[in-house]
Amino acid sequence: MNMRMDPLHVKTPPSQGQESGLLRVVLATQSSAHAFWLASALGDAAQVVPAPLDAAQLQPLLVASGLGAVVVDFSAPSTEAAAMVVAEVRRQWPGVALLGAGSPADPASMLAALRSGVVEFVDWQASAAEAGSTLKRQLLARPALAAVNESDDSHFILPLLGARVGMGVTTLATHLAVMLQQMQAHDAQQANHPKAQRKFGLHQPSQSHEHHAALLDLGLPARDGLLYLGVSGSFSFADAVHNLRRLDATLLDSVLDQHASGATTLAWPADLSKLREVSPASATSVMQTLKPLFKAQVVDLGGLGQVDFVVPVLREASRAWVVCDQSMGGIVSTAQMLKELESKGVDRSMLKLVINRFNAQAGLPAKELALRLGLELMHVVPDRATALLNAASCGQLLSETMRGDLFVTSIRNMSRGLLGSPLKDEVASSGVLSQWAKRLRRGA
Template sequence: MSAMKTHASEWAGLRGARRFLFCSEDNAVAAQLAQALGEEGLLMQETPAPQELARRVAEISPSLVFVDFTPSADEPGKLAAAADLVRLLAQAAPEVARVAVGRLSQPEGAVAALRAGVSDFVDPAAAPEETRQVARRLMAAPRGNDAGQAGRSLLLLGARPGVGTSTLAVHLAGIVQGRLQQAHGAHAGARAGKAAEPGEGLPLAARVAVADLGWPVGDCQLYLNIKGDFHFAEAARNLKRLDATLLGSVLPRSASGLSVLALPRDVEQMREVSLADSLLVFERLRQHCGAVLTDAGGFSNAKFIAALARVSQYVWLVTDQSVGALVSLAGLLQDLERLHVERARLGLVVNRYDERYGMTAQQIAERFGLALVGTLPERTLALMTCTNQGRLLHEEAERDIYVRGVQALADRLCAEAHAARAGWLASWLQGMPRWPAAH
């Protein structure tokens, strides 16, 4: 265990100050983190031995724990050790939020942190103001198991192209966006004493972002009738500038505030985007937006899909009852398991469902060892009629049986959040159980 060091401009406030614990041996990084945090609290630097971790965290009683994920050529095992420490912290002090500290110029640290289950990443040297914003947000979040660590993200994976993944994605995103908009409007109106303007001016924290990564390219953006030139490869090229201000101004969005980040039409541009940068784009969206819903139906990069699955809060596989889709579902599950995505984390949505087709949804779920999340009925004619008119079905027929099915899925995402949190943020996913730590 390293000696305790305290980084603060004033020692006198130790007794009453908020305490932050930074688990690191690197004094230079600690000094940068302390400077970035400023007067938010007192940074205490220590790396407790595993057997003493729970006792030391209880004695220090930190508001947040920062873990050092800055790669070092002199310490080849540093990132693995940091990931092990995160998992120990999750067991020893699950109520204390954990934040990874790294370098945007060294994305391997961020990737290691994401794989270890850390949802928040800061670079105090490059983005001190963002470091303070992350600290304030996590300290303001209600405390509970894994407080401040909710992923606020859903990954939809189609068993094969054509099973309705993109259609589900845009309807689910639209319904959740309506709830966020309504709740934010009530919250803002209560503070201002008047109703808030719908859609326009919504902060990112009250907006759903759709990561439109499905195939064919841009289907979600097309269904939502949203135009824009800013795409996923552009976001990856601008990672260092990808803060709330930039995202708020460049993300294409609907009148309700729903945002979309699609693949470039020239998919060759994606060859220049690394896996690490792709994951960091996803993390930036999750860090700043109220919710991130990723449509990856038909996306061909299995390693990226598996990495997204490991860091998303929810992963739902979408299929129908056809033989082709079920065979493809079996292959998809094999690919995910080969890439270390635990089947226990996956849920199943059966689309175009009709018991007369043969196997019931529950039988399909049991056959593949998946939890059944929900079913959606066959409504191709109604859905196509609306999309051809530039509208979504839930905007035209709120009580349609397909829309009611999607609303039930939205209820499933939001239910525990409503019970766990007060204010408009209750309309999303805080408090849901996270995925188990990898071993």
């Protein structure tokens, strides 16, 4: 029998819990008595949020911030329903810490919990201290991970959004990931060998074998980023979802492809039918797992019109860049995408505008375009289509062939800004852009 269980009746109100920084333990159960008992066992260590034994109704609780663990009650007569919930949560949210609960007096429920693959088992007949200790072992690891995932700005996820195919998002993403890798490798070498006064240059070999930056090539057309970087991508993003618990530095070295700069790549599988195996929650779980391993994850979401997939990714990031050009189709599509994101609860203030392929002699001025879209203007990237095409035809990035090009300068400034040491402010009033615009007006 379903019942209504309000978290207010179990612990402090959700707003209070969030303000005090408490982790949440979601308890999927049909027993209010078990919810009260677990809240007593945890005390002030976490907030217990009871929920029905239904994976669909659990979803809003699992994607919200502050989740510590999920406990599923296998007590009879709900043993079978509990097993189904665990299976669905493991499939949709593979990174969630799942615990089972039941009584050794009911061996069938305990066996079902263990067979489902839960990491711990809570005994309803144990003392509150024992149950609290069992759960706290799982919760203790969470703040350590959160220290990297939430507080450490030096490890970041940067989604690049493009409302339609052809906005140049992949070109930006590939150049940005490689530049971030090279800059951080160079900075690491300078820190380790301060007397080695080697000038930073993109033609130098990689100066560090450490993983610094990753390109998550999740836009459309699929796997274009791999083509630009000249890597095969045999280990796909779907493979990462299936091997989430094995994603560590050793696996990265052995199976993930790297560009010559050292930037790591992870893309959609070549067989796009496998995309059905990747849920939004599982995608964000991969990013969470990779976050301690990379200082920067550049996520190419250009042309990916599935807002339901994009929104959870945005929740994992503190910021995102919306890439738009001056074309009428691009502007209209971007405005529509922004409305859809807002309808899903995305705060527009976290979205910054990057105007790509900007031509000062055509289309809307940069500031006016930003005003119409209602976004803060972050960067303006000049139109260098011919130079980019020439470099790609040689199987190289433009930063590898013309490191003084205005496009490359833009990418370099973006990267320095992301790393916390901007070289120049490159919005529409910037010196580089102003000089470039004046040259265009003079017909230079």
